Amino acid sequence: MNIFKKKSVEQMLEGIQKTALKKNLKAKDIAAFGIGAVVGVGIFVATGEGAHLAGPAVIISFIIAGIVACLCALCYCELSTMFPVAGSTYSYSYIVFGEIIAMIIGWCLTAEYLVACSAVASGWSGTFVGILKSIGITLPTAFTASPSKGGIIDLPAVLIIGLITYILYYGMKESAKFNNIIVVIKISIIILFIFLGVSHINPSNYQPFAPKGFGGIFAATSIIFFSFIGFDAISTAAEEAENPKRDIPIGLISCLIAVTILYVAVAVVLTGMVPYQEIISENAVPGALARVGINWGAALVGTGAILGMISTMMVVLYGQVRVFMVMSRDGLLPKLFSKVHPTHNTPYISTIITGSIAALIAGFLPLNIIVEFLNTGTLISFISVSAAVIVLRKTMPNFERMFKAPGVPFTPAIAIICCIVLLCGLKLITWIGFLVWLVIGLLVYFFYGRKHSILQNEETSEDLDKVI
Numbered sequence: 001m002n003i004f005k006k007k008s009v010e011q012m013l014e015g016i017q018k019t020a021l022k023k024n025l026k027a028k029d030i031a032a033f034g035i036g037a038v039v040g041v042g043i044f045v046a047t048g049e050g051a052h053l054a055g056p057a058v059i060i061s062f063i064i065a066g067i068v069a070c071l072c073a074l075c076y077c078e079l080s081t082m083f084p085v086a087g088s089t090y091s092y093s094y095i096v097f098g099e100i101i102a103m104i105i106g107w108c109l110t111a112e113y114l115v116a117c118s119a120v121a122s123g124w125s126g127t128f129v130g131i132l133k134s135i136g137i138t139l140p141t142a143f144t145a146s147p148s149k150g151g152i153i154d155l156p157a158v159l160i161i162g163l164i165t166y167i168l169y170y171g172m173k174e175s176a177k178f179n180n181i182i183v184v185i186k187i188s189i190i191i192l193f194i195f196l197g198v199s200h201i202n203p204s205n206y207q208p209f210a211p212k213g214f215g216g217i218f219a220a221t222s223i224i225f226f227s228f229i230g231f232d233a234i235s236t237a238a239e240e241a242e243n244p245k246r247d248i249p250i251g252l253i254s255c256l257i258a259v260t261i262l263y264v265a266v267a268v269v270l271t272g273m274v275p276y277q278e279i280i281s282e283n284a285v286p287g288a289l290a291r292v293g294i295n296w297g298a299a300l301v302g303t304g305a306i307l308g309m310i311s312t313m314m315v316v317l318y319g320q321v322r323v324f325m326v327m328s329r330d331g332l333l334p335k336l337f338s339k340v341h342p343t344h345n346t347p348y349i350s351t352i353i354t355g356s357i358a359a360l361i362a363g364f365l366p367l368n369i370i371v372e373f374l375n376t377g378t379l380i381s382f383i384s385v386s387a388a389v390i391v392l393r394k395t396m397p398n399f400e401r402m403f404k405a406p407g408v409p410f411t412p413a414i415a416i417i418c419c420i421v422l423l424c425g426l427k428l429i430t431w432i433g434f435l436v437w438l439v440i441g442l443l444v445y446f447f448y449g450r451k452h453s454i455l456q457n458e459e460t461s462e463d464l465d466k467v468i
Contacts, residue, residue, distance in 0.1 A: 028180075121313055129144050202272060386415040
């Protein structure tokens with residue numbers, strides 16, 4: 001068997017016809033899905049963490065991170081218009097680099113989406129319990145913490161994932177409507193923070209602007225870049241977009257422009273309101289309002305953080321379900337992952353299994369080490385997409401591209417270099433965790449996927465026909 005065998009465009013399109021998901025997402029739904037994924041924990045937590053490293057120059061860090069994310073997004077736009085399929089980077093890698101690379105990339109996406117959902121659920125639980133405590137309601141630790149933190153189960157985290165799983169199970173159109181409402185509320189609350197905080201800016205807080213120099217700005221960029229993670233989940237919606245060749249690029253670019261503007265604006269206001277050394281990372285944005293006596297605003301922004309995390313969990317869980325579905329459709333995972341509900345037109349079994357795994361991780365496992373390696377998988381998938389654009393311009397120069405990334409090969413090459421630089425800044429424990437995860441994925445492929453691969457079995461059938 002040729003583990004590097006590539007899938008043709010025709011074979012990819014056949015898989016779409018077999019699954020027959022409903023096409024009911026518009027560009028605004030796709031953009032809202034991206035904003036829902038990206039504007040979550042990052043804007044409320046990472047802003048403070050970045051400020052500790054870069055000082056007020058965290059504003060520059062956000063701009064740099066936004067530019068890198070946009071470079072990667074341009075590559076996603078081109079590939080999503082060429083191949084409007086649900087598998088995102090996994091599907092593109094199957095066509096460009098072959099089956100084994102596609103399996104590795106699919107496994108990297110699993111590390112990103114599944115673990116991210118569990119991690120955000122755990123963060124949501126902590127914030128939710130904290131809000132209840134502030135109004136005099138204290139829940140028992142046994143049911144609000146994982147065993148590693150002295151509890152039995154983190155029940156709020158399990159329940160919120162259960163709710164999101166049900167919404168995704170019920171239907172994509174309904175999920176999009178729910179997400180759109182949350183995104184509108186969340187953006188409104190962030191704009192409210194900017195409006196309330198701008199009058200409390202003290203210009204002296206911007207001095208010194210970059211206390212730790214370029215090194216601090218770079219270190220902050222490495223952290224802040226992960227605040228943009230999630231936009232790639234937009235491309236997994238390609239099969240459910242009404243006009244994917246138009247809606248996906250519009251949704252992607254609109255999402256990143258909006259997110260970058262929001263992040264930079266929050267960073268400007270936050271570092272102007274509070275000296276960077278005094279910003280509390282875990283409660284940066286609400287804490288800044290409370291510091292100047294706007295307690296009602298702090299409570300409202302805290303509520304926005306809760307809603308922000310819900311939409312983030314919804315989108316990353318959605319992305320994971322679609323990746324599992326496409327891998328199953330190709331035979332690399334069991335077929336039950338690609339079964340579509342006859343009424344709701346959603347991959348319901350995959351949704352239930354994925355939600356259950358995410359809930360178990362969030363409820364019982366310590367996430368501090370597990371979360372570390374999701375960044376590795378994300379950056380590797382970004383590198384794969386950028387490299388695929390360069391390769392396809394050579395191997396498929398005449399293929400129709402409704403959107404062409406500008407400046408190829410320089411644009412994707414710069415994106416690759418930026419991702420490699422960020423990878424080099426990760427801790428050793430991160431790489432060890434990722435390599436363990438990668439080995440598990442390769443074992444799944446060699447003991448199951450290779451034997452059940454639709455592509456490999458077609459190759460065997462062709463060989464038999466030649467012999468006969």
